[in-house]
Structure formats: C-alpha cells, structure tokens
Amino acid sequence: MKVSSLRRIGQMLLIPILAVFSALVVGALVMWIFGDDPLAAYRGLLDGAFGSARAWSTTIRKMTPLILTGLSVAVAFKAGLFNIGASGQFIIGTVCSVAVGVNFGGLPAIIHLPLALLAGIAGGMLWGFIPGALKVFTGAHEVIVTIMLNYVASLFAGWTVYAGGTQGQTPGPLWDAAAGPISRTPEVFLNARIPWIFGDPYRVHWGVVLALAVALLMWWVIFKTTLGFATRTVGANNKAARYAGVNVKWITILTMMIAGGLAGLAGAIETLGLNHRFAPEFTGSAGFDGITVALLGQTNPIGVVLSAFLLGALDAGGARMQFNSGVSADIIQIIQALVLIFVAAPTIIRQIYRIRKPSDQVEATVFSSGWGR
Amino acid sequence: MQNKRFAILLSIVAVFTMVLSACTMPAPSAAPEVATEAAGAAAPAPAAAIKIGLVTDVGRVNDRSFNQSAWDGVVEVATALGLTEGEGFKYIETQDSKDYADNIQQFVDAEFNVIVTVGFALGEATIKAAQENPDTYFIGVDQFQGESLPNLTGLVFREDQSGFLAGALAAQLNKSGTIAAVLGTDLVPPVVAYGQGYELGAKYINPDITVLTTYHPGEMSQAFVDPEWGAATAKQALDQKADVIFGAGGQTGNGALQEVASAPGAGTELFCIGVDSDQWETLPAAHPCLVSSAMKLITPSVVDLINAYAADGSMAAGNYFGGAGLAPFHDFEDKIPQEIKDKLNEIATGLADGSLTTGYQP
Secondary structure (H helix, E strand, C coil): CCHHHHHHHHHHHHHHHHHHHHHHHHEEEHHHHCCHHHHHHHHHHHHHCCCHHHHHHHHHHHHHHHHHHHHHHHHHCCCCCCCCCCCHHHHHHHHHHHHHHCCCCCCCCHHHHHHHHHHHHHHHHHHHHHHHHHHHHCCCCCCHHHHHHHHHHHHHHHHCCCCCCCCCCCCCCCCHHHHHCCCCCCCCHHHHHEEEEECCCCCCCCHHHHHHHHHHHHHHHHHHHHHHHHHHHHHHHHHHHCCCCCCHHHHHHHHHHHHHHHHHHHHHHHHHHHHHHCHHHHEEECCHHHHHHHHHHHCCCHHHHHHHHHHHHHHHHHHHHHHHHHCCCCHHHHHHHHHHHHCHHHHHHHHHHHCCCCCCCCCCCCCCCCCCC | CHHHHHHHHHHHHHHHHHHHHHCEEEEEHHHHHHHHHHHHHCCCHHHHCCCEEEEEECCCCCCCCHHHHHHHHHHHHHHHHHHHHHHHEEECCCHHHHHHHHHHHHHHHHCCCCCEEHHHHHHHHHHHHHHCCCCEEEEEECCCCCCCCCEEEEECCCCCHHHHHHHHHHHHHHHEEEEEEEEECCCCCHHHHHHHHHHHHHHHHHCCCCCEEEEECCHHHHHCCHHHHHHHHHHHHHHHHCEEEECCHHHHHHHHHHHHHHCCCCCCCCCEEECCCCHHCCCCCCCCCCCCCECCHHHHHHEEEEEEHHHHHCCCCCEEEEEEEECCCCCHHHHHHHHHHHHHHHHHHHHHHHCCCCCCCC
C-alpha cells in the first residue's frame, strides 16, 4: 500500500519535473544561441527569487494570485471543463471587491474586509455561472464562452472606472474624481485592506495564507467529499456519472461557479492586499498563467501550490536575472511557455526520455476531454 | 537498452551545453574588466565612484523613442566619464507596469548612485524610491514634480517651444492658408502646450493663417490609442484644405500622420509633422509626408544632469526644463528651402536665449 502510493506520487511528479527541467535546458539553449550566458542568467534568477528576504517576499507576492487562478483552472479540469475564463473572473472579482472596498466607510475591519472578499468571490462565481449554465442549457462550449467573457469583463471593468472625456461623457461609477483624467478607482478604505504580515519594503500580506488555506480546502473538497467524488466522476466519464445517478448538469454549473469564485478571490486578494485600487492596467496575466499552473500541478491542489510557487519564483527572479546577466526578462516567458507545452503534451516528454505510459490511470486524462462533449 | 542510451545521450548534451556556455562566456567578460581598470585610472576621481542605472517604461530600450533617447544620454555621459557598460552603467527593461518598484530596487540594492527612470508612468515609484534612498540621485524623465525632493529631478520639457517651431515650419510650408493639428486629449497639459505652441508659432509667421486644432474627445485611456479617430480627423482637415498636419498624441496622432502620408500629393503639397521623438525612426509609414517632428530633447538633458552630478554631486531638485526642438528633415533635407531653415534656426536661438517667447500661458 505504502509503496504503491509512493510510486503513484513519483509518477505524478515525473512529468512535471521533467517538463520544467526540459524547459530550463531549452531556455538555456536559446540564451546560448543568442550569445548570452545561461548559467549567469539562472544564477541571477535564483538570486532574485530566493537570494534575500526581499527576493522571497517578491516570490510570495507573485505566487499568491497564481495559487488561486491555478486552482480555478484545476477544479474545472476535475469535472472535464476547460476554464479559459480565469482572467475575466479575476477582473470581475477585482471590480466587485473594490466596489465594496471604496464604499461603506464606517464599517469595522472585521466586517468590511470579509464583505469585500466575499463580493470578489460572488462576482467571480457569477462570471463562472454564465458559461456553466450556457453549456448545460444550450450546449455552448465553455471554452468559447469563457474566452468571450474575458473581453466582456475587461471592457466592463474599464467602464466602471472610465474618467469621462472633455465633452461631458458620464464617468464610470467607481472612477476617482481626484484622479483627474486618469481612469482608476480611489484607494479602498483601510478597513477593507488585507493586513501586512511584513510591511514595506517587503509588502507580504495575509492573502498568501488565505490562498494556501483555500488550496487545502479544495484538496479536501475534491478528494474527501461526495461532491468532489461526483465532480471527478463527471470529469472521468460523463455518461457513467449520469448512469450512476449524478446530476451532471448541476455539477457542471456548480464546478464552473467554484472555479469562477476562486479566480474572483484571486482578484480580490490582489487588490485588497497589494494594489488597494483598480486601474485597467493592473489586471496582469495571473488569469492565463493559471492554466500553466494547473497543468503543471497535474490539476491537484497541492501540485497547484507547488507550481504556483515555481512560476512565482520565475516571475520574481526575472528582474535580478536581467540585472545580473543582461539577459532579457522575455526568456522567463519563453521558459513558462515551454513548461506549458511540455506538460500539456506529455507525449513529447515520454518520447524524449523514453518513459512508458503508466498502466494504472494515475495521470489526469482530462486535459483535452473538454472538447466534443 | 536503446532507451537508456538515448537518455544518457540527452543528459550528456544537456550537461555539455551548460559546460560549453560556462567556458565560452568568461572570455568576453574578461576583456571589459581590463578596460575598466584602464578607464578608471584615466577618469577623474568623482567619476570612478559613479554608477548609472536606467529603468525603462514598459517596452524596449531601443524603442527609438523615450527609452532610447534617455539611454543614449546615459551611454554618452557614461562613456565620457570612462564607465563600462554592465559595471558602471546598465539598464533594466520593464516587462509589466507592476514591476517598476522592483526594477528600481535592483539598482538601489547594487548601490548605483544615479538612477534614471523613463516615463510619466514611473512617477509614483520614482518618488517613493527617492524618499527611501535620500543618498541616491534620481532623474525622472517626463515626470513633473508637484512637490520637490532634494534628490529627485523631474526632467520635463517646454512642449510649447517645440510646438512653436513645428507651427513656424508648418506656416512656411503652407500654401492654402489653412493648417491643422490633431491632438490627444486637452486633459493633459503637455498636449495643450504642443497645440497652443503650434498655433502661436504658425501665427508668428503668418498672422492670417487658419489653424484647425482638434483634441480627442475621450479620456486618458482612449485619447492616445485611437488611430482611427486621428485618421478621420486628419481626413476632415484635408477636406477643409489644410495642407500641413501636426499629429501629437501617441497612436492617435500617428493615425493622422498615416492618413496624410497616404493622401494624394503627400510630400509635394501635403506635409505632416510628428511629435515627442524623431518619428522618422518610429513611424516609417509616415515617411511620404513627414518633414520633421516636434521633439523633447531628452538625450542632451540627461547628459547635462548627470554631468552636473558627476562634477560636484549637485542634484537639481524639483523640475528641470530640458530643451525643445525639431527633428532632422531626413529625406526632406534638400526639399526645404534654406530660408525656411534659417528662419527656424533664428526662432530656435531666440527661444533658447529668451529673446523670443512663445506667448503660451499654461
């Protein structure tokens, strides 16, 4: 029993580790071809991600939203759904939490902060509900719908902070009148901010602890509850699940709502913990990076935390790498893209390293099964 | 068996790559070290202690615009001071607007004593870094300082003066009696300064000239990224017989320039003037009509500021007004009559020594 479970973990880790290793090797080759020094670059990367207290704090700061957007994509995968909409859900979560955060001035922190976080979750859940419901009731594919809703979310968010023009256009409801022509919200009230664990210059807030707790919670839900079992059954075999009496429609909608809520929470935490306001350029790439995180983490919540840590470290180390070695930080994106390619197409890795496909079904086979159902 | 061999082969290749790169790299980096010593010995005493860092706005250091102009200034002054790139001066390209502070911090950690940050968007991060590191000299390019810090210079420009020169050029090229300006939003003071300066400069040459000035009606996030509006507005201006069009407002202005460039008669009867940096370099599509650009002279200003600091450690607190001027005429060098060039030189000299004012009231 123990040996087999160890073997199982080993097999689960094999592909991601080889994928990261291969991506780093290919990344080194790319640098070498362009006449840069890969060793200096990777040394700089390590130094920038872990070399000092400030480096660690940057890694943690970058990792926090990735845990949650990664979970968002991973949870949807468990039900065989491909959530490309974490980006839009993240934005809606941001806007909703800011809307609460800049209003209700007199509330005590114990009410205001949870309320703002819940608003973010609720916004994200709504943004997940739409593609879930459309899939169940009309058959619209969630990939298409979530991609399209990303645009809707981004434009909606832009409208909420729209500063108006010179010809009397109505400004958006969340626009900060004090910002003049700049489209952004005011800062959220102090009582709605996530407190610092380490303040300036480290800027690490309790959101990271919250994100880790949520990851544990999702692990428990997926692997230890009836709901999680039903979800995994739907993901493994939709028809069998139906014969077994699982309400597939309900599970589909619910899973998309949970996925949306997780990405919405990511947006809320990033805003209430770090940025303290919303401006359209703050959205970043956490939503789409969540796909890489989820795949690299083999859609397992614990794996998601590990891969979010890795990608966060890559992001954090980029500046120091560029500083020390002169290698453009673009290489970070190349490495991340290579990681994604290698984990999304494990056959490549198996071919390169001549690994036999495991006979027992330990690896998630849901990556591409979202299509054609 | 074969599988194993393949795996071994691959790891050998991987290791070999690493080793190879490790071996090849020290050679080129050894040479500059020698150079540093030689230069360090030759350079004056204060210069030896100077390290200059530059943080770009999102984009490339060779963007042929603000980033590059500022970096050119750093390279020029650092080379004159005998510094070596990588040791005495270097840059970081910003990938994401959230990383401004982290990138500035890289230079602070490495004890660089002059840090140049390029662009309005880095303003807040630069002020914060300057407050935290009072011994480091910061230069914020295009960052107007509301309150002055002793160790931070906001390098800003007299847009009205370069606009004035553009207007003077336009009025002299003009035959129809009408010229136009297509501008980003009047919510932003520098854009207004360009626009007003352009009108004043045109009227200085020809008091009867009609100047069609149009500002983008949207807010900040739209006003500079709307080439369609710029093109449509330029088209309207052409229909109203304007024959020189000044496009000032990021992509919006570029849309106007491209519209003129594709109109029949571009370069013979119709001309356009770009803005901020030499747009001949940044917008090849406008070549048919682009006679010049109203520039912010970032490079010489950066050189002057760093030279002043290198000489006696002086930091210009508050705002420093950099020079304004026109970009080279490039392909139009031979087509522009000498008398126009002389007139422009006369105006530029007058503006520089104060004997001529644009008349612009902010």
